[in-house]
Amino acid sequence: MPRGSGTPWWRRRSVLAVVGIVIAFTLVLQACSGGDGDSSAALGDMNSRREAAGLAPLTDAQMEAAALTYLPSGEWDPYVMFASGGQSGQMFAIGVPSMRILKSIAVFTPEPWQGWGFGNLGTEEILDAGNVDGNRVNWADTHHPALSETGGDYDGEYIFINDKANARVAVVDLRDFEVKQIVKNPVAINDHGGTKVTPDTEWVIEGGQYATPNGWEYAPVESYNEDYKGMVTMWRFDRTSGRILEDQSFAMELPPYWQDLCDAGKLVSDGWIFCGSFNTERATGAGPDGTGEQFEAGASARDRDYLHVINLDKAAEIAAAGNTFDVNGFPMISLQTSIDEGLLYFVPEPKSPHGADVTPGGEYVVVSGKLDPHVTIYSFDKMQTAIANQDWEPDPYGVPVLNFDSVMEAQVEVGLGPLHTEFDADGYAYTSIFLDSTVAKWSLGGENYFGDDGWKLEGTLPVQYNIGHLVAAEGDTVAPDGGYLVALNKWSIDRFFPPGPLLPQNLQLVDISQPVDSNPETGGMQVLYDMPLGMGEPHYAQIIKADKLQPFEVYPEIGWDPGVMAVDPNAPQIGTERVERNGDTVEIWMTAVRSHFTPDRVEIQQGDRVIWHITNVDTSKDATHGLAVPGYNINLSLEPGETATMEFDATMDGVFPFYCTEFCSALHLEMAGYFLIEPSG
Ligand code: CUK
Ligand code: CUA
Numbered sequence: 001m002p003r004g005s006g007t008p009w010w011r012r013r014s015v016l017a018v019v020g021i022v023i024a025f026t027l028v029l030q031a032c033s034g035g036d037g038d039s040s041a042a043l044g045d046m047n048s049r050r051e052a053a054g055l056a057p058l059t060d061a062q063m064e065a066a067a068l069t070y071l072p073s074g075e076w077d078p079y080v081m082f083a084s085g086g087q088s089g090q091m092f093a094i095g096v097p098s099m100r101i102l103k104s105i106a107v108f109t110p111e112p113w114q115g116w117g118f119g120n121l122g123t124e125e126i127l128d129a130g131n132v133d134g135n136r137v138n139w140a141d142t143h144h145p146a147l148s149e150t151g152g153d154y155d156g157e158y159i160f161i162n163d164k165a166n167a168r169v170a171v172v173d174l175r176d177f178e179v180k181q182i183v184k185n186p187v188a189i190n191d192h193g194g195t196k197v198t199p200d201t202e203w204v205i206e207g208g209q210y211a212t213p214n215g216w217e218y219a220p221v222e223s224y225n226e227d228y229k230g231m232v233t234m235w236r237f238d239r240t241s242g243r244i245l246e247d248q249s250f251a252m253e254l255p256p257y258w259q260d261l262c263d264a265g266k267l268v269s270d271g272w273i274f275c276g277s278f279n280t281e282r283a284t285g286a287g288p289d290g291t292g293e294q295f296e297a298g299a300s301a302r303d304r305d306y307l308h309v310i311n312l313d314k315a316a317e318i319a320a321a322g323n324t325f326d327v328n329g330f331p332m333i334s335l336q337t338s339i340d341e342g343l344l345y346f347v348p349e350p351k352s353p354h355g356a357d358v359t360p361g362g363e364y365v366v367v368s369g370k371l372d373p374h375v376t377i378y379s380f381d382k383m384q385t386a387i388a389n390q391d392w393e394p395d396p397y398g399v400p401v402l403n404f405d406s407v408m409e410a411q412v413e414v415g416l417g418p419l420h421t422e423f424d425a426d427g428y429a430y431t432s433i434f435l436d437s438t439v440a441k442w443s444l445g446g447e448n449y450f451g452d453d454g455w456k457l458e459g460t461l462p463v464q465y466n467i468g469h470l471v472a473a474e475g476d477t478v479a480p481d482g483g484y485l486v487a488l489n490k491w492s493i494d495r496f497f498p499p500g501p502l503l504p505q506n507l508q509l510v511d512i513s514q515p516v517d518s519n520p521e522t523g524g525m526q527v528l529y530d531m532p533l534g535m536g537e538p539h540y541a542q543i544i545k546a547d548k549l550q551p552f553e554v555y556p557e558i559g560w561d562p563g564v565m566a567v568d569p570n571a572p573q574i575g576t577e578r579v580e581r582n583g584d585t586v587e588i589w590m591t592a593v594r595s596h597f598t599p600d601r602v603e604i605q606q607g608d609r610v611i612w613h614i615t616n617v618d619t620s621k622d623a624t625h626g627l628a629v630p631g632y633n634i635n636l637s638l639e640p641g642e643t644a645t646m647e648f649d650a651t652m653d654g655v656f657p658f659y660c661t662e663f664c665s666a667l668h669l670e671m672a673g674y675f676l677i678e679p680s681g
Pocket of ligand 2: 593625
């Protein structure tokens with residue numbers, strides 16, 4: 001029954017939901033009035049109060065949506081979404097369903113609130129590890145966060161994210177939501193198909209994008225077909241140390257097609273990875289004299305590109321055996337070795353493909369064609385048969401291209417401009433449809449899902465506007481949760497007050513908990529909430545059940561160094577505060593506690609080398625202190641128990657009052673000191 005005819009569709013929902021709404025609004029009213037209001041009166045009264053406040057009255061469906069997203073003060077969200085921060089270079093932690101921002105996690109870009117890259121030596125060293133040929137690159141285009149997995153399910157321990165612009169990968173420890181490591185890819189200057197992890201997080205995948213010669217060496221575009229290369233890099237992750245082991249990682253040389261999104265196989269396809277690609281035309285752009293063809297047309301001319309199907313387990317053996325060549329000191333498996341050893345196969349994929357998403361059981365890979373209204377579903381089993389039967393033709397480089405008809409399982413028409421697909425717990429898939437600005441819900445077929453009833457569109461939900469990625473709760477794991485989905489819309493147009501011509505993104509929360517027949521048009525999907533995000537363009541996000549996260553409330557011991565996640569034996573402790581001079585070097589051991597620094601007066605000479613250690617010896621939850629030194633570009637954030645060190649040359653003389661930048665107590669303003677630098681000579 002279409003919406004609007006007969007009984008309002010929402011009334012046909014379970015009685016429980018309606019009871020929930022009433023309770024929620026009673027709570028709202030009680031919170032507002034402090035009284036014990038009558039709930040039906042509250043509902044009746046709501047729209048007149050909205051009107052008085054200049055707000056439009058709510059429909060029943062909107063009241064329901066409000067009740068399903070409202071969290072009273074003190075109630076926590078059951079899910080946390082980690083969204084990439086796009087050009088901000090950071091990552092955002094957001095509560096679901098409230099869509100309240102919990103934190104902007106500093107990753108590749110210095111961030112003063114967290115004291116990230118403003119003098120704290122530990123953070124500077126991590127940022128410097130991402131330098132490109134010695135140059136600090138202070139921004140990133142963060143793209144695809146990947147939560148660590150155990151057995152293909154999120155375990156809540158780590159999250160990884162790539163920088164598309166500069167081909168870097170960061171490791172965040174979810175005990176304190178801080179970055180512990182940044183690695184710069186030695187073979188490529190940009191990436192895209194990352195990060196994704198293998199089911200036990202042994203490998204973090206970083207796929208390439210715009211082909212360059214290996215190590216981004218110079219070569220003219222005239223030699224594109226011979227000298228330019230694609231790549232995928234496999235970073236070995238060691239869970240115990242919480243670090244990528246660069247010396248056990250490797251890259252694979254690929255043809256100069258532009259590799260796109262990658263996904264790891266799981267369960268039946270564990271040990272394999274799948275990466276889309278485009279520009280198999282090998283277009284090289286148009287010069288100012290009109291030679292060549294612009295990429296927009298040149299890189300989308302063919303009807304087919306190639307899904308890369310890679311035998312990761314075998315590739316890891318080849319790399320470990322040293323059957324590699326060296327690019328900037330990093331081992332790379334040559335394309336010829338991959339062909340000879342059967343590491344790499346191609347599968348034709350639809351025009352301008354995007355997304356490569358493995359189903360929860362690992363049986364299928366779902367690929368979208370931006371210029372094809374279908375999602376195309378490939379069977380991993382059929383790929384294996386085609387490989388065994390040598391059912392292929394070579395591409396221009398000799399890579400076997402498997403027969404499309406032999407490996408294609410199904411196609412589902414979902415709308416114009418399909419991009420990315422995630423899954424729920426009931427066998428449904430959700431695909432973002434860019435040109436139509438919709439989310440398509442369709443059913444998986446095959447014996448593990450809906451069998452012959454599957455591979456069918458179940459409904460489409462309009463979203464606002466131009467959806468890129470979407471994310472369902474734990475929706476890319478072996479055990480998706482369902483319940484919630486977030487549409488990461490690229491444009492917001494008229495959804496919010498316009499803060500100038502640069503508009504925020506619109507993250508739309510969608511309820512996917514209801515059965516298909518509760519609303520046949522949308523397959524039961526309903527938009528619940530619009531969240532503007534004006535801090536960068538988030539590309540992708542992952543949603544984890546909040547109770548899987550076990551963050552520290554305070555650091556476990558006083559003098560904790562977050563860089564190594566252990567106590568620093570040299571950390572200042574109560575009673576060891578002092579200042580020592582050794583030649584031109586002045587070393588300071590300082591503590592911070594509500595509401596003073598010890599010592600709070602330090603006198604040095606201009607030209608001295610300063611080594612300044614400071615520990616926050618407070619142990620209460622949330623008792624963070626900052627340390628700002630004006631003029632020297634220094635600001636630290638010291639969470640309870642944390643120690644930090646800074647090192648700098650006292651080039652400027654003068655009187656520099658230093659102070660605590662976190663409003664920590666009634667005597668916060670008194671939490672200050674004098675740093676006196678006597679002029680030299
Ligand atoms: S993606 Cu990166 S540019 Cu993840 Cu669909 Cu769009
Ligand atoms: Cu410590 Cu303000």
